Amino acid sequence: MARAYPAKNIYIDIEGVILTRGGLPAAHLEQFLKYILSNYRVFWLTTRCSGDIKYTLEYLGKFVPAEIIPLLSKIRPTRFSIDKTEAINFGDEFYWLDDEIFASEKNVLDKHNKYDSWIEIDLMKNPNQLAHLIHNKLYYS
Ligand SMILES: [Mg+2]
Numbered sequence: 001m002a003r004a005y006p007a008k009n010i011y012i013d014i015e016g017v018i019l020t021r022g023g024l025p026a027a028h029l030e031q032f033l034k035y036i037l038s039n040y041r042v043f044w045l046t047t048r049c050s051g052d053i054k055y056t057l058e059y060l061g062k063f064v065p066a067e068i069i070p071l072l073s074k075i076r077p078t079r080f081s082i083d084k085t086e087a088i089n090f091g092d093e094f095y096w097l098d099d100e101i102f103a104s105e106k107n108v109l110d111k112h113n114k115y116d117s118w119i120e121i122d123l124m125k126n127p128n129q130l131a132h133l134i135h136n137k138l139y140y141s
Helices: 029-039 053-060 066-072 103-111 129-135
Strands: 009-012 041-044 094-098 118-120
Touching: 029 066, 029 129, 053 066
Parallel strands: 009 041, 009 094, 094 118
Antiparallel strands: none
């Protein structure tokens, strides 16, 4: 039986989140994507997507194994011009996974009282962070 459609949105960055800063796929990437795609609505929030995932997938195809691409193709596009927060729907609950956000973006989160929605990813410090998240903060019960 299908579970109730989850209310929560997830926005994800690429460099430093899906890919390490060295351009390798993050550890546990396939498991992570399967989990969040089954439990959340997932959106890109990256300069590598400007309203069209074709370019995003072409880019990622240079770094990730082919079997990951069908999962990545389920992530929905967004568009913003300067700050990523332009593309966030503040009317819905969300998490935003990013390794680095601008001071202006922090201010917008603060203004909406959503600073805690930002999950700071640091794969250098914690290479297993994606697996940790789906068993903890992103665990959907
Ligand atoms: Mg990044």
